Amino acid sequence: xxxxxxxxxxxxxxxxxxxxxxxxxxxxxxxxxxxxxxxxxxxxxxxxxxxxxxxxxxxxxxxxxxxxxxxxxxxxxxxxxxxxxxxxxxxxxxxxxxxxxxxxxxxxxxxxxxxxxxxxxxxxxxxxxxxxxxxxxxxxxxxxxxxxxxxxxxxxxxxxxxxxxxxxxxxxxxxxxxxxxxxxxxxxxxxxxxxxxxxxxxxxxxxxxxxxxxxxxxxxxxxxxxxxxxxxxxxxxxxxxxxxxxxxxxxxxxxxxxxxxxxxxxxxxxxxxxxxxxxxxxxxxxxxxxxxxxxxxxxxxxxxxxxxxxxxxxxxxxxxxxxxxxxxxxxxxxxxxxxxxxxxxxxxxxxxxxxxxxxxxxxxxxxxxxxxxxxxxxxxxxxxxxxxx
Numbered sequence: 001x002x003x004x005x006x007x008x009x010x011x012x013x014x015x016x017x018x019x020x021x022x023x024x025x026x027x028x029x030x031x032x033x034x035x036x037x038x039x040x041x042x043x044x045x046x047x048x049x050x051x052x053x054x055x056x057x058x059x060x061x062x063x064x065x066x067x068x069x070x071x072x073x074x075x076x077x078x079x080x081x082x083x084x085x086x087x088x089x090x091x092x093x094x095x096x097x098x099x100x101x102x103x104x105x106x107x108x109x110x111x112x113x114x115x116x117x118x119x120x121x122x123x124x125x126x127x128x129x130x131x132x133x134x135x136x137x138x139x140x141x142x143x144x145x146x147x148x149x150x151x152x153x154x155x156x157x158x159x160x161x162x163x164x165x166x167x168x169x170x171x172x173x174x175x176x177x178x179x180x181x182x183x184x185x186x187x188x189x190x191x192x193x194x195x196x197x198x199x200x201x202x203x204x205x206x207x208x209x210x211x212x213x214x215x216x217x218x219x220x221x222x223x224x225x226x227x228x229x230x231x232x233x234x235x236x237x238x239x240x241x242x243x244x245x246x247x248x249x250x251x252x253x254x255x256x257x258x259x260x261x262x263x264x265x266x267x268x269x270x271x272x273x274x275x276x277x278x279x280x281x282x283x284x285x286x287x288x289x290x291x292x293x294x295x296x297x298x299x300x301x302x303x304x305x306x307x308x309x310x311x312x313x314x315x316x317x318x319x320x321x322x323x324x325x326x327x328x329x330x331x332x333x334x335x336x337x338x339x340x341x342x343x344x345x346x347x348x349x350x351x352x353x354x355x356x357x358x359x360x361x362x363x364x365x366x367x368x369x370x371x372x373x374x375x376x377x378x379x380x381x382x383x384x385x386x387x388x389x
Contacts, residue, residue, distance in 0.1 A: 002343075005337075005340045005341045006344070008337055008340065009337055009341035010060075012337040013334075013337070014040065014044045014045060014057075015040055015041070016334070017044040017045075018030070018040035021048075027044070027047040028043050030043060036126040036128045037126055042054050042058070042061075069113065073106045073109055074106075076105065077102050077103075077105040077106045077109065078102070081098060081101045081102045081105055082098075085098075086098060125188060129188065129191075129192045132192065133197065135197070135200070135205070136167075136170045136171060136200030136201050136204045137171075137204075139204040139205035139208065140163050140164070140165070140166025140167045140204040140205060140207060140208030141163040141166075141208060143162070143205065143208050143209030143212055144159035145159075145163075147212055147213070151216070152222060152223050152225065153220035153221060153222065153223075154212070154216050155219050155220060157215070158214075158215025158219065159212045159216070161211055161212075162207070162208045162210070162211030162212035162215065163208050163212070165207055165208070166204045166207035166209075167208075170201070170203045170204025173199050174191070174197065174203075175196075177195060178190050178191045178196040181195060
């Protein structure tokens, strides 16, 4: 919800400004290619604010590109370093070798991204074309990945086959539709049409999802997610200790004492989670079963409600009514965009400070202590201070 206001806000404000300034002496006339390249926003900013407006949009664009690029560089570098180099090429690599390989992968992928950008520019591939094509290229993996991380019965072979087969059939249907609708003419312009792109997107995501789902229903697996829960999980992690599990055996008895102990543990975990939420200090309490279950319920219900409202109820009601906005209605739409942007700024910028107020206060106190007495502000976990029983 907060992220959507980022493209929605500038598109509403600067996009409308570009339309309103059409014909103004300070507003440069824009062709269809200019609009597809994303030039209305900087052109409108320059017309309204002069060179400073254009510079502001340039800074905004630079920050967005560097933020997204840095995430991609780290992700690709991590995959190539740990899942390829360390796993298959040098399983006994030292930390120094892994660090050097990680840096090398960052540089190489940056060069690859630069070359791809130049190639797309010179062959006339616009950002709009790429956005639409992403669905045909990546849509086949959406359902398989979602199944892998949410469904214990998902079959890994079926998910991989579904993703690959969906990609192949999505590309084929995209090109076939382009040829059928354009007298066998296939180029950048014809392949970027609405119907070819829609066909490729739908076939890709539908085939990937159906193959993965049917395969998993016929040959289900049984993955308990214990491996994923153990990743970066401190001890204890909301589960019984090894000694307790061994003493209980494969078929533990459901005694009243055991049930009461389990309920007490659950209450303790929930209280620890609430304490961590109130103080703003992240710890093991936020990683236990109670905290994860609470976050899971919130994420599930919010996702379902937002999907129904934003994807089905609002679009279908507007489409079914064939409404044409009046001046007041369109003004309300613009006001919603403004309010949405300010609320997102509050959630992203101010709320994290309030949420982490306990941790920030602790850091500030430690810094002040260190100023007057070096070493006295070192953080010590309160659990480590308590003597063992």
